[in-house]
Amino acid sequence: MKMTFRWYGAGDPVKLDQIRQIPGMSGIVTAVYDVPVGEPWPQARIDDLRAQAQAHGLSMEVIESVPVHEHIKLGLPDRDRLIDNYAQTIVSLGKAGVRCICYNFMPVFDWLRSSLAEPLEDGSTCLAFHEEQVLAMDPAVSELSLPGWDESYTREELRALLRQYEDVDEAQLWDNLIYFLRGIGEACRQSGVRMAIHPDDPPWGIFGLPRIIRNMESLQMLVSRVDEPYNGVTFCAGSFGSDPNNDLYAMADFLAKRDRVPFVHARNVLHLGQRSFREAAHLSSCGSLDMYRLLKTLHDGGFDGYIRPDHGRMIWGETGRPGYGLYDRALGAAYLNGLWEAIVKAE
Numbered sequence: 001m002k003m004t005f006r007w008y009g010a011g012d013p014v015k016l017d018q019i020r021q022i023p024g025m026s027g028i029v030t031a032v033y034d035v036p037v038g039e040p041w042p043q044a045r046i047d048d049l050r051a052q053a054q055a056h057g058l059s060m061e062v063i064e065s066v067p068v069h070e071h072i073k074l075g076l077p078d079r080d081r082l083i084d085n086y087a088q089t090i091v092s093l094g095k096a097g098v099r100c101i102c103y104n105f106m107p108v109f110d111w112l113r114s115s116l117a118e119p120l121e122d123g124s125t126c127l128a129f130h131e132e133q134v135l136a137m138d139p140a141v142s143e144l145s146l147p148g149w150d151e152s153y154t155r156e157e158l159r160a161l162l163r164q165y166e167d168v169d170e171a172q173l174w175d176n177l178i179y180f181l182r183g184i185g186e187a188c189r190q191s192g193v194r195m196a197i198h199p200d201d202p203p204w205g206i207f208g209l210p211r212i213i214r215n216m217e218s219l220q221m222l223v224s225r226v227d228e229p230y231n232g233v234t235f236c237a238g239s240f241g242s243d244p245n246n247d248l249y250a251m252a253d254f255l256a257k258r259d260r261v262p263f264v265h266a267r268n269v270l271h272l273g274q275r276s277f278r279e280a281a282h283l284s285s286c287g288s289l290d291m292y293r294l295l296k297t298l299h300d301g302g303f304d305g306y307i308r309p310d311h312g313r314m315i316w317g318e319t320g321r322p323g324y325g326l327y328d329r330a331l332g333a334a335y336l337n338g339l340w341e342a343i344v345k346a347e
Contacts, residue, residue, distance in 0.1 A: 001299075001340055002026045003333055004062055004308045006324060009033055009049075013320040016056040022330045024337040027059030029102070029308055031066070038069040040088040046096045062263060062306050063093055064102035064234075065198070068180065073107055074164055075176040083180060087187035094191025100262045100306060102234045104198040105177050107165050107209045108158075111201035111239070116322040117314065118278055124313040127323050128278035129202055129242070137207075162207070170210040174221070177212065181226045188230035196232045196263040197222070201239040203246070204275060214243070216251050223260055235298070236265035238310055241289045242277045248289065249297045256301025264298065266291065266336050267310035279311050279323070282332035292339050299343050309333045 005019045007028040019025060030049055032041045053060040066089050069082045093101065104110060118128040168176075181195065188195060203214030212218055219233065233255055241248045255261045268280040268287030280287035312328030314320070 001304060002059075002061070002306045003337055004029045004306050005329065005333065006030070006064065006308060008321065008324070010052075012324075014324070014326045016052065016058065018326055020056045020058055022333050025058070025333065027061055027306075028053050029062045029064045029306075030060065031063055037067045038071070038082045038085060040085045041066070041092055043092045043095065046092055046098075050096045060096070061098055062100045062102065062308075063098050066090075066093075066101055066103055068103055068105060070108070070161060070164075072180050073105060073173065073176055074168060075172065075179070079176075079179070080183070083183040086180075087184045090184060090187040090193050091191045094187075094193045098193060100194050100196055100232075102196045102198055102263055104200075105173070105180075105213065106200050106211065107168070107173070108161055109206055109209070112206060120278075120313070124315045124328075125322075126279045126313045127311055128272075129276060131273070131275040134206070162209075165209055168210060170212050173210045173212050174225075178225050181228075181231055185226075185228060185230065188228075194230050194232050194262040196234040196261075198234045198265075199236050199239040201236065201242070202275070202277075203239055203243045214240075215246055216254065219251060219255060223255075223258060229259065232260045232262045234263045234265060235261045236267075236310065237289055237291075237294055238265065238267040238269050238279060242269050242271075244271050244274065244288070249293055252294055252297045253301050256298050256303045259302060261298065261301075261303050262305040264303070264305065264307040265310040266294070266307055266332070267312075279313070281313060281328065282309060282335050291336070292343075295336070295339050296343050299340070307336065309336060 003024050004027045005025055007030045032045045035041050050060045072079045072082050113127045114130045114133040115128040117125040119125055197213055199213045200211040205211050235252055240246050268282050268289045269277045270280045270287045271277050284291045309329045309332030311323035312325055312332055314325050315328050318325045318327050
């Protein structure tokens, strides 16, 4: 298992020299953030990121993420050109030593929360999702400013995009995902890069849009329709685990035993109702998920890939990117490393 840490580049308040001081930290998870979606990433930009990491004693073997253009998700006529561009980026990343790309296939909205700074009793703040607040919003009418979606859209552009998705149901979105995966297959095989799809977050329908990576049935569908080693899953405990109907540990066992988990996002959530939750400290007792059981399930299934502490609380007066402060994620990394050491030594 290789412990990694999300880093948002030179503008990130969390610096590389701080990340390297976290015990057991092997590398960063990052991306080229200013290339327009759908365009190939320049090799020089990728190599520069890698050089920055290496200068601080860190590897750069995981990229999160190379965004998938909406036209690919919609299955529009220009998708072949966009898939070719994506494949070029995969090859370039492979040349730089990248072995895993985390991506998602969520229409319009990425991970979505109703609050970025919900106060907790101990004085910290966390990300939270309250279904009643989200259901009260209309993205085609409201001036939305929510985490997890591209705010570069104007209101009219967002309305137009939502109209395009009116004719795309889950079956069509599945077909478009499979078309994409088959289209990049040769690039993945050539470059030694594995794709790791991030589950829908939260794992249920939002604003009438189709969502397809959310439960055991969808994982079975994914690995059966593209039965290739490069087609994997980012096992995000907090995303899958936010739905109390999901058997998180059975899902982890299913994927790990098939070597389909190149990357793990480890975080805890506290269920507040059927479709409401807040993100908790990584410790099992702080939330609704058993982090020891999850890691042991992955270990026993043969997982030996990359892991990172996922969204943390903002603690000790820290300010910065919500969910991506230094302190709580560093505590999470230390906790996860401790659990993993205990699991390995108990064999």
